[in-house]
Amino acid sequence: MNKKRVAIQGTRASFHEEAAYKYFGDDIEIVECVTFKQTCEAVKHNKADYAVMAIENSIAGSLLPNYNLLQEFNFPIVGEVYLHIQLHLLALPGVKFEDVKYVHSHPIAIRQCNDFFEDFPHLQVLEKTDTAACAKNIRENNLTDTVAIANLTAAKMYDLEVLERRIETNKKNFTRFLILSKESVESKDNNKASICFQVGNTIGSLAKVLNLFVENHINLTKIQSMPIIGKPNDYNFYVDLEWEKENDYDHCMRKLLKVVVNLAVLGEYVKNPMK
Numbered sequence: 001m002n003k004k005r006v007a008i009q010g011t012r013a014s015f016h017e018e019a020a021y022k023y024f025g026d027d028i029e030i031v032e033c034v035t036f037k038q039t040c041e042a043v044k045h046n047k048a049d050y051a052v053m054a055i056e057n058s059i060a061g062s063l064l065p066n067y068n069l070l071q072e073f074n075f076p077i078v079g080e081v082y083l084h085i086q087l088h089l090l091a092l093p094g095v096k097f098e099d100v101k102y103v104h105s106h107p108i109a110i111r112q113c114n115d116f117f118e119d120f121p122h123l124q125v126l127e128k129t130d131t132a133a134c135a136k137n138i139r140e141n142n143l144t145d146t147v148a149i150a151n152l153t154a155a156k157m158y159d160l161e162v163l164e165r166r167i168e169t170n171k172k173n174f175t176r177f178l179i180l181s182k183e184s185v186e187s188k189d190n191n192k193a194s195i196c197f198q199v200g201n202t203i204g205s206l207a208k209v210l211n212l213f214v215e216n217h218i219n220l221t222k223i224q225s226m227p228i229i230g231k232p233n234d235y236n237f238y239v240d241l242e243w244e245k246e247n248d249y250d251h252c253m254r255k256l257l258k259v260v261v262n263l264a265v266l267g268e269y270v271k272n273p274m275k
């Protein structure tokens, strides 16, 4: 059987690759993409079967532009995976911290280490496409004044030393990744959904929705509002829901249809633990 082709934002040894392996196992083909949009395009043009997309981080918060990609490409979410993110400063062997002038990394990784860099204001922190590519660049261009914030897989792959370990602001640092595909997966095991809707601009309209969740024993795990582009006063609400009994969810969704506008189910899938 052909291997599953999984598009990731970033290169080999990036956190997206780690997330892909954690979700699918090792027997997959990785399709490297520079941007999140390119991962969706890879699925659209049949260059990949799945895309893995970070959506939120426990220190840096939501990746808001990725909510717009969910809308734009309209691919169903077929799964999720959480990754414990541990960030290290990697340098060429022999480089001393005093010699370092530049820090390269992905913006999500940089935001997770803000506290560390407050103590070293002379360091120039530069945003790049992905953590592993920064490690690769240091090795390939023999950069002795630059460090990368990346993981231990990148350190090993590019033969770099760990100059500082675990520089993330909070050690309980998790990123949630969504798994997107062209086809949704209907399964009795599904116990989580991501939905999107708008509510009228009237008193209590969102409260009505929240009450529906309570009445139907639905656990809300995330709510994110995003302005609708071109309609500055209107918002999309992105909500993640979990249930124990499928009937509760079905019943709740039927009721929800009557109180919200433009209800869309972005995906139904099996919830994954944060570990």
Ligand SMILES: O=C(O)C(=O)Cc1ccccc1
Binding pocket: 009, 010, 013, 014, 015, 016, 017, 054, 085, 106, 108, 109, 129, 130, 131, 132, 175
């Ligand atoms: O650059 C990477 O390695 C990525 O996969 C992006 C990222 C960075 C930090 C946490 C989660 C995802």
